[in-house]
Amino acid sequence: xxxxxxxxxxVIAVVVITVAMVLPRVWHWQREARIGNLNxxxxxxxxxxxxxxxxxxxxxxxxxxxxCPGGGGTADNxxxxxxxxxxxxxxxxxLHGYPASIPPGTxxxxxxxxxxxxxxxxxATTEQLRADGYLVIAAGGTTTVARADAPDxxxxxxxxxxxxxxxxxxxxxxxxxxxx
Numbered sequence: 001x002x003x004x005x006x007x008x009x010x011v012i013a014v015v016v017i018t019v020a021m022v023l024p025r026v027w028h029w030q031r032e033a034r035i036g037n038l039n040x041x042x043x044x045x046x047x048x049x050x051x052x053x054x055x056x057x058x059x060x061x062x063x064x065x066x067x068c069p070g071g072g073g074t075a076d077n078x079x080x081x082x083x084x085x086x087x088x089x090x091x092x093x094x095l096h097g098y099p100a101s102i103p104p105g106t107x108x109x110x111x112x113x114x115x116x117x118x119x120x121x122x123x124a125t126t127e128q129l130r131a132d133g134y135l136v137i138a139a140g141g142t143t144t145v146a147r148a149d150a151p152d153x154x155x156x157x158x159x160x161x162x163x164x165x166x167x168x169x170x171x172x173x174x175x176x177x178x179x180x
Contacts, residue, residue, distance in 0.1 A: 034147045034156060034180040037133070041118065041145060042158045046172045048116035049098050049160070053169075056085055056097045070122070072109040080166045087115060089122040095141075096163040098170045103138040104129055112143055112160050112170075147180060155179025 003011075059077040064086055067074045072091025075084045079097040086092075091109040093100040102111035105125030113136065114122050119129045129136050135148040135157075143160045150156035156179045161171045 031180050034150055035175070035177050038145075038147055038156060038158065038175050038177065038180065041116070041134070042172060042175050044116040044118070045112055045145070045158075045160050048112065049170050049172070052085055052087070052092060052094065052099050052115050053097050055087075056083075056094065059085075084109060089114065089117075096166050096168060098163055101138050101141050101143040101160060101162040104136050111138075112162075113138075118145070150180050152179025 056077055056079055061077055061079050063077055064075045068086035068091045070086065070088060070090035072086075073084070075086040075091060077083065077085055078094065081096065082100065083094045083097075084091050085094055092115045093102055093107065093109050093111045095101075095111075099115040100111035102113070103126075104110075104113055104119075105123055105128070107123075110123045113119065113124065113129075118124065118134065118136070119132050121128055124132070126136065130148050133148050135146040135153045137144045137146075141162045141164070144157055145160070146153040146157035155176050158175045159171075159173045161173075163170050
């Protein structure tokens with residue numbers, strides 16, 4: 001007992017139609033997942049900046065008396081100029097009371113990337129961040145975070161710009177999602 005040619009053609013046609021209907025939805029779900037991840041990361045960066053600033057305000061610029069338990073040295077808790085603050089994972093570099101924009105893995109202490117917990121390690125390198133799905137570029141006081149797996153990572157990103165002066169806040173741009 002076997003299948004006739006007509007039965008096989010009908011089955012193949014049903015499979016092709018089903019795949020044609022489901023495949024665009026799968027691509028849409030992948031895009032929505034990238035957008036959701038990007039927006040979640042943006043929220044983590046914004047929250048980390050505010051939490052670090054609040055911690056520095058609470059410490060009133062008084063340097064810590066002991067090294068940071070997470071490592072990296074002793075925090076100076078400066079609200080003006082370059083400084084550092086102790087977080088649960090280690091020392092974070094700051095500028096004017098907010099996390100600094102520091103390239104991934106280039107110093108003994110991270111800036112906004114470590115404060116926000118971006119990556120699977122506290123002071124993640126560019127390669128580690130790429131393995132976690134991020135393309136990060138930090139230069140000139142601005143950190144751009146993009147989804148490495150997006151069709152156009154430059155248009156699936158947001159930026160964090162450290163404050164340029166005392167008593168100024170950093171800026172976190174809206175997410176650009178046209179390339180996700």
